[in-house]
Amino acid sequence: MADDTNERVWKGVGEFIRTQRELANLSLRQLADIAKISNPYLSQIERGLHKPSADVLKNLASALKISAETMYTQAGLLERSAGDANHIGPGVEAAIRLDPQLSADQKDTLTRIYRGFVERG
Amino acid sequence: MADDTNERVWKGVGEFIRTQRELANLSLRQLADIAKISNPYLSQIERGLHKPSADVLKNLASALKISAETMYTQAGLLERSAGDANHIGPGVEAAIRLDPQLSADQKDTLTRIYRGFVERG
DNA sequence: AGCATCTGCTTGGTATAGTTAGCACCTCAC
DNA sequence: GTGAGGTGCTAACTATACCAAGCAGATGCT
Numbered sequence: 130m131a132d133d134t135n136e137r138v139w140k141g142v143g144e145f146i147r148t149q150r151e152l153a154n155l156s157l158r159q160l161a162d163i164a165k166i167s168n169p170y171l172s173q174i175e176r177g178l179h180k181p182s183a184d185v186l187k188n189l190a191s192a193l194k195i196s197a198e199t200m201y202t203q204a205g206l207l208e209r210s211a212g213d214a215n216h217i218g219p220g221v222e223a224a225i226r227l228d229p230q231l232s233a234d235q236k237d238t239l240t241r242i243y244r245g246f247v248e249r250g
Numbered sequence: 251m252a253d254d255t256n257e258r259v260w261k262g263v264g265e266f267i268r269t270q271r272e273l274a275n276l277s278l279r280q281l282a283d284i285a286k287i288s289n290p291y292l293s294q295i296e297r298g299l300h301k302p303s304a305d306v307l308k309n310l311a312s313a314l315k316i317s318a319e320t321m322y323t324q325a326g327l328l329e330r331s332a333g334d335a336n337h338i339g340p341g342v343e344a345a346i347r348l349d350p351q352l353s354a355d356q357k358d359t360l361t362r363i364y365r366g367f368v369e370r371g
Numbered sequence: 372a373g374c375a376t377c378t379g380c381t382t383g384g385t386a387t388a389g390t391t392a393g394c395a396c397c398t399c400a401c
Numbered sequence: 402g403t404g405a406g407g408t409g410c411t412a413a414c415t416a417t418a419c420c421a422a423g424c425a426g427a428t429g430c431t
Binding site for chain 2: 407408409410411412418
């Protein structure tokens, strides 16, 4: 509605959600079921045909195990603000270090692979 | 949605908005104009007859010069936490997925390796 | 082959977010 | 008084978020 920058923004959300869903190896129906929305609607959201309500975004965020802040930021509803911890750099390495399920060796391996990826772009 | 707690929540938003508006000495029309919504709709929001979209909430927040986070929290769209107490584990998978430096393939690879580690203990 | 069961998507509908026109009331200028 | 301009609210409408049913293609099983 008169603001065509918004259009791009929430089209981006759709792609973002689809990417996250595929990375989580979930089908449309599975994710839709977890997030308590219908599967055709999720399909439409991912293709940018609809602008999901914040409520739906919140459900999707929790279903995809990312924070609501992150989702809202992606959707252009929040500015990339100070309090938000999900920054670019240290996220993955910190998460690896803090994971109690991994042995020291495993942490080392994962971190090395991660750095290898990042260095080469 | 069968969730009547929600009802209470966004009824609270209306009262909150009306309070803020009156504190700012703005009329319905003035605020509605600044926030780019119609004045009858603002009236309905304040009396809890409608659940405003996040977009509208964002506009209202900026018009009232309060942070979007505050508004979303009032609306029950964000948890009250600043410290991201959302989920217990730090979430290696989430961190990987959110890392903009990694390609989709790389994310997939890392995630698979991680899962391999975790599964075996 | 053919049935079963996934996948994502289209269609047609309902519920509700949001708008435009206009009401009833109040207050001040004239 | 009467009209101009303010207040918040109602009514009727349009736009769109969201859902239930069902379709076409892919995969797999017997």
